[in-house]
Each structure stands twice: as C-alpha cells, then as structure tokens.
Amino acid sequence: MKKVYFSEISGNSLGYLALVAGLGLLVLLGLAAFWYMEYNGHWVTGMNDQVVWGIPHVFAVFLIVAASGALNVASISSVFSKTAYKPLARLSGLLALALLAGGLMVLVLDLGRPDRLIIAMTKYNFKSIFAWNIYLYTGFFVVVIVYLWMMMERKMNKYTHAAGTAAFIWRLTLTTGTGSIFGFIVARQFYDSAIYAPMFIIMSFSFGLAIFILMLMAIYGGTGRPLGDAILFRLKNLLGVFVAAVLFMVIIFFLTALYATEHHDVVRFILSGDNIYTKLFWVVQVILGSLVPIAIFYNPVTGTSRAWIAIGSILVILGGFVQIFVIIVGGQAFPLVLFPGMEVSSSFYDGVVGSYTPSLPEFLLGIGGVAVALIIVTLALKVLQFTPNSLADEDVDPHYVKAK
Amino acid sequence: MSNKASNKELVNQKRRAILGGTAAAITGAAIAPGVFLTETAQARPLDEPVNGKIRWGILVNTNNCNDCNDCVIACQEENGWGIGSTDEQKSRPDQKAQWIRTVKVTNKKTGYTKTLPMFCQHCENPPCVDVCPTGASFKRADGIVLVDKHICIGCRYCMMACPYKARSFIHEKLTDQRSYAPRGIGTVEGCTLCIQRVDNGEDPACVVACSNSLIFGDLNDPDSEISKELARNGGTQIRADLRLNPGIIYQGLNF
Numbered sequence: 001m002k003k004v005y006f007s008e009i010s011g012n013s014l015g016y017l018a019l020v021a022g023l024g025l026l027v028l029l030g031l032a033a034f035w036y037m038e039y040n041g042h043w044v045t046g047m048n049d050q051v052v053w054g055i056p057h058v059f060a061v062f063l064i065v066a067a068s069g070a071l072n073v074a075s076i077s078s079v080f081s082k083t084a085y086k087p088l089a090r091l092s093g094l095l096a097l098a099l100l101a102g103g104l105m106v107l108v109l110d111l112g113r114p115d116r117l118i119i120a121m122t123k124y125n126f127k128s129i130f131a132w133n134i135y136l137y138t139g140f141f142v143v144v145i146v147y148l149w150m151m152m153e154r155k156m157n158k159y160t161h162a163a164g165t166a167a168f169i170w171r172l173t174l175t176t177g178t179g180s181i182f183g184f185i186v187a188r189q190f191y192d193s194a195i196y197a198p199m200f201i202i203m204s205f206s207f208g209l210a211i212f213i214l215m216l217m218a219i220y221g222g223t224g225r226p227l228g229d230a231i232l233f234r235l236k237n238l239l240g241v242f243v244a245a246v247l248f249m250v251i252i253f254f255l256t257a258l259y260a261t262e263h264h265d266v267v268r269f270i271l272s273g274d275n276i277y278t279k280l281f282w283v284v285q286v287i288l289g290s291l292v293p294i295a296i297f298y299n300p301v302t303g304t305s306r307a308w309i310a311i312g313s314i315l316v317i318l319g320g321f322v323q324i325f326v327i328i329v330g331g332q333a334f335p336l337v338l339f340p341g342m343e344v345s346s347s348f349y350d351g352v353v354g355s356y357t358p359s360l361p362e363f364l365l366g367i368g369g370v371a372v373a374l375i376i377v378t379l380a381l382k383v384l385q386f387t388p389n390s391l392a393d394e395d396v397d398p399h400y401v402k403a404k
Numbered sequence: 405m406s407n408k409a410s411n412k413e414l415v416n417q418k419r420r421a422i423l424g425g426t427a428a429a430i431t432g433a434a435i436a437p438g439v440f441l442t443e444t445a446q447a448r449p450l451d452e453p454v455n456g457k458i459r460w461g462i463l464v465n466t467n468n469c470n471d472c473n474d475c476v477i478a479c480q481e482e483n484g485w486g487i488g489s490t491d492e493q494k495s496r497p498d499q500k501a502q503w504i505r506t507v508k509v510t511n512k513k514t515g516y517t518k519t520l521p522m523f524c525q526h527c528e529n530p531p532c533v534d535v536c537p538t539g540a541s542f543k544r545a546d547g548i549v550l551v552d553k554h555i556c557i558g559c560r561y562c563m564m565a566c567p568y569k570a571r572s573f574i575h576e577k578l579t580d581q582r583s584y585a586p587r588g589i590g591t592v593e594g595c596t597l598c599i600q601r602v603d604n605g606e607d608p609a610c611v612v613a614c615s616n617s618l619i620f621g622d623l624n625d626p627d628s629e630i631s632k633e634l635a636r637n638g639g640t641q642i643r644a645d646l647r648l649n650p651g652i653i654y655q656g657l658n659f
Contacts, residue, residue: 047573048496048575049569112558112560119538128537185535337643339659342510343510344507344510345507346507
C-alpha cells in the first residue's frame with residue numbers, strides 16, 4: 001500500500017456552489033418551520049396527546065443512530081487495525097459529527113420549550129436516560145473531535161489508537177442510551193425491552209455505513225477523484241452483514257414478544273394489523289429495506305455494479321427510517337393497556353389506535369436536520385484535509401500487490 | 405380575599421391546635437368546632453414544609469360511579485381547563501388537555517361494564533418522575549406528583565412513560581388560567597390533586613363534587629376515613645402489576 005495523501009476539495013465548481021446553496025435553502029426552510037411551530041405552538045403539527053413524538057423525532061433518532069454508526073469505519077481502522085479502512089477514517093469521524101449535529105438540532109427544536117435548552121444543560125435527573133444522553137451526545141462531539149485531531153495531526157498520530165478506542169466505547173454507550181429511551185419505558189407494550197439497546201447498536205452499524213457509502217460515492221464522483229472497487233465492495237459486503245444482523249434482531253424481538261401472551265395484541269397490531277405501520281413494516285422495512293439490499297449486495301451482477309450498490313444503500317436508509325417510524329409512531333399508536341384483556345373507551349381516546357398525520361412543518365424541520373448534516377460535511381471537506389486524493393485500488397488496497 | 409385569608413388562618417390555628425397538644429386542641433375546638441369534627445388530623449401548618457408522614461390518596465368506589473361526569477366538570481372549573489377556561493380553541497380535540505376523564509371498561513366476554521374516573525394516579529414510584537430529564541416531573545413528600553412548569557422543557561418523555569395517560573401537552577398559547585393552577589404553552593400538565601385546596605385543608609374539587617364515590621385522605625393514617633374504608637372493604641390499584649403503588653385506589657373492579 002502506498003502512502004496516502006489527503007487534501008481539501010477545491011470547492012470552486014458551479015456544482016459545489018449549487019449544492020451548498022441548495023442545502024442552505026433546506027436549512028433555512030427547516031428553521032422557518034421551527035419558527036412557525038414555536039410561534040404558534042404544536043397545535044399546527046400532527047402530534048397530539050396520544051402520539052407525542054412524531055416525524056421530527058423519527059428524523060432526530062435516525063440521524064443520531066446513524067451518527068454513531070458512521071464512526072464505525074474509523075473504529076475498524078483505529079481499534080481493530082484494519083489498514084484498508086485507514087484512509088476512510090477521517091471522513092467517518094466528520095460524518096459522525098455532522099449527523100449528530102443535524103439530529104440534535106431537530107430534537108431540540110421540536111421541544112415544547114426549546115428556549116429552555118439551558119435548563120436541560122444545567123438541571124439533571126440522573127435516573128433519566130434522557131439526562132444521561134445529554135452528556136453522551138455532547139461528550140461524543142468532544143471525543144470525536146479529539147480523535148480527529150489525533151488522526152490529522154502527524155505529531156499526535158501515536159495516540160490515534162487510544163483516542164479511537166475511547167470514541168468506539170463512547171459511541172457504543174451513546175447508542176445504548178438512545179435505544180434505552182424506548183427500552184426503559186415500562187408503560188407501553190411495544191417498548192419495555194432490553195433488546196432495544198443492542199438492536200439500536202446494530203441498526204447504527206447499518207444506517208451509518210449505508211450513509212457513509214453514499215457519501216463516499218458522491219464525494220469521489222463529484223470531485224473526480226478515483227475510488228477503487230476493492231474498498232467499495234468491501235464496504236458493501238460489510239453493509240450486507242449489518243442489514244442481515246438488524247433483521248435478525250427484529251426477528252428475535254418479535255419472537256420474544258410473541259412468546260409472551262400479554263404482548264400478542266401489539267405484535268398482531270404491527271405485523272398483521274389493518275394500518276399503515278404493518279404495510280410500512282413488511283413492504284419498506286423488511287422487503288425493500290432489508291431483503292432487497294441483501295440480494296443486491298450479494299448478487300454477482302448487481303453486487304459489482306456501483307449504481308446498484310448506491311440503490312441498495314439508499315434502500316437501507318429508507319428501510320431504516322421506516323423502522324424508526326414504526327418503532328416510535330407505531331409504538332405510541334398502539335393504545336395503552338389500562339385494563340389488560342378489557343375493552344376501554346373514553347373522551348381521551350383510551351382503547352383507540354392513536355392517529356398521527358405528519359404536517360409539512362414537521363417534515364421540513366426533519367429535512368432541515370439532514371441538510372445541516374450534509375452542509376457541515378460539504379463545507380468541512382473544503383477547509384480541512386478529510387479525504388484522500390485517491391482511493392484507487394493500487395493506492396489504498398493492502399492486498400492489491402498480492403492480488404496481482 | 406380577606407375572607408379567604410381568615411379562613412386560611414382558621415385552618416392553621418386548627419392544625420396547630422391538633423399538633424400542639426390537648427390544651428391547644430381545646431382552644432382550636434372552641435374556635436371552630438364544626439370544622440374540627442369533620443376534618444382529618446393529618447394537615448400540616450401552612451408555614452411548615454410538606455413532610456413524608458402523610459401520603460395523600462383517593463379511594464374511588466366504582467359501584468357508585470354512574471358516568472355523570474361531575475368530577476370532570478368540577479376539576480375543569482376548579483383548575484381552569486376544558487369548560488373552565490376559554491383557552492385551547494385552536495387545538496384539535498385530540499390535542500386538548502384532560503386532567504381527569506371517565507373511562508368505560510367492558511369485559512368483552514361477559515359484557516360486564518364499569519365506569520370510573522381516570523387521572524394522575526400519584527404513584528409512589530412514578531415513571532414520569534423517573535424519565536424526566538430536568539426533574540420538572542417530581543413527587544412531593546406527601547405523595548402528590550406534580551410538574552414544575554418553570555423547568556419543564558416540553559420533551560414529552562413523561563407522556564411516553566405514564567401507564568395511565570394522565571398527562572397532557574399544551575399545544576397553544578394560553579391566557580385564561582387560574583393563578584393557583586398555572587399552565588403554559590409547550591409544557592406538560594396533569595392532575596395536581598388540587599394542591600391549592602389540599603394545602604388549605606380542603607378536599608380536591610372532584611371529591612367535593614362526588615362525595616358519593618370518592619374519599620380523599622391520608623393513606624398513612626390508620627384512623628383516616630380512607631384507611632378505615634380500605635381496611636373494611638379493600639381496594640385495587642390499576643396496573644398493580646407494574647408495582648408503582650398508586651395513591652388512587654379503586655373498589656368494585658371485579659371483572
């Protein structure tokens with residue numbers, strides 16, 4: 001393997017400027033949507049007292065989960081010493097920071113009182129996993145920035161392994177915290193399960209890597225830098241394993257729930273109900289988001305086609321987003337069980353499947369968060385040396401010479 | 405207002421009398437003998453902090469509950485929500501706050517039906533308090549679970565965590581509210597057990613409206629009416645399997 005040279009992207013082309021302008025516009029639209037919801041109150045959104053977390057939370061949780069997963073490529077290089085991944089480590093760290101920033105923006109701006117953020121930063125109830133997450137999220141920024149510094153400053157390179165290990169442990173803890181937001185809810189039938197923590201970790205591996213692959217293809221395609229097949233195929237093979245692992249966790253989750261009679265109703269609601277969550281679960285999460293990408297990645301024809309790898313990655317992201325939607329919104333839509341086995345009704349929608357119709361401002365806020373993540377990456381690539389000049393096989397594939 | 409203040413003083417005097425010993429108790433009885441006979445002995449003086457000796461609770465006899473909604477209306481008028489306020493005009497029906505509601509429960513197999521009031525169950529181990537990141541959801545020493553409106557950031561995690569759906573989120577700006585029951589846009593609220601009344605030695609508004617089915621009192625005091633009734637006829641807690649030990653206890657739920 002040759003020496004790897006990193007450089008900033010030139011960022012002078014019309015395409016680059018148009019990209020920044022387009023993303024900037026989406027960020028502004030997101031902020032305008034926030035202002036609209038903040039000014040009027042949440043009555044302008046689809047949320048209600050039955051489904052209290054809607055589309056903004058789906059975007060926020062998806063981005064936060066993907067953020068920790070995006071760091072995985074760097075971890076494979078620094079912690080597990082796989083040299084093939086080393087040239088990708090800086091971009092992996094950058095993407096992790098950017099996705100977390102975007103996710104947190106959406107989460108904070110959807111609070112009922114975002115103006116009280118300072119209270120969230122100063123008053124803590126340490127029995128709440130939310131309070132722990134505030135530390136885990138802010139700490140993640142610090143840990144990953146230090147890690148990037150160790151990687152990018154030649155004098156500090158000797159500490160890369162230590163910093164990378166710290167970041168790896170931190171990100172596992174962070175995703176455990178995110179999954180536990182749902183795992184720790186005893187009141188609702190679809191939550192209250194320890195499997196949420198490990199399932200979210202595996203989900204982060206999958207979503208983060210899918211985004212990383214697309215970013216890599218977009219950056220190298222957009223800048224005309226060479227990107228070799230070896231590294232790309234290695235990444236997509238890994239993604240296929242992660243997608244299968246998520247599917248495994250989902251199957252175990254439902255099997256465990258099915259074994260307990262008390263959970264039969266909620267399992268039936270998600271898996272065979274006459275509702276949007278059942279359709280989304282089977283069609284988008286399982287078929288389009290899991291089985292189709294696995295088939296694409298491991299089929300000899302599509303698995304070696306860049307276009308197909310990109311389509312597979314997009315499908316993984318789509319399936320992941322829908323998975324979070326089914327967990328968050330579907331989990332709330334299933335009515336609370338006040339009297340197990342009994343039929344209940346009231347003026348407060350007891351016993352009724354919660355309805356939720358997302359509003360445009362909620363979508364715009366969520367898309368604004370995605371745009372924040374993308375614009376951070378776009379601008380950072382121009383000012384710092386995150387990407388190697390070449391990811392061609394002869395430059396970065398450690399097995400290239402031997403293969404010859 | 406002055407009338408209210410003198411009433412407060414009267415209650416305080418009575419409380420001090422009870423706590424102060426026999427001689428003072430006689431004085432208290434002389435001042436307000438009627439009140440003394442009907443009030444329970446758990447109340448604390450207003451100038452003393454809430455303490456853990458008391459555990460406030462409500463016993464609901466569902467056998468007497470007839471779907472009349474009196475408790476709900478009394479709560480709305482006392483605390484300024486629903487018909488008790490001109491607010492929440494923009495919110496959709498599924499967005500409007502409900503501190504207390506009547507729930508109809510039916511056994512599908514037998515058709516046996518009961519109606520009961522459902523509101524914050526003032527759990528001993530409240531999940532809403534556990535999950536609240538800032539500590540805005542809190543439990544007073546006397547068992548009343550409240551939301552500190554000043555530090556609630558509106559994250560709604562408590563609404564996710566409450567097994568009784570006892571909390572509501574305020575979706576719009578409010579102007580018409582009671583000074584003793586503050587509410588606010590972007591924050592979460594629920595039954596306060598009428599602390600403004602309880603701290604003044606009065607029963608919660610729902611209990612006053614429906615003395616037929618509801619008994620309010622100190623669950624820690626074996627001589628209180630609520631404890632005596634529980635000792636006589638027992639009671640059940642809703643979702644007792646969660647072991648949250650709610651302070652709201654029901655009778656007649658034999659489905």
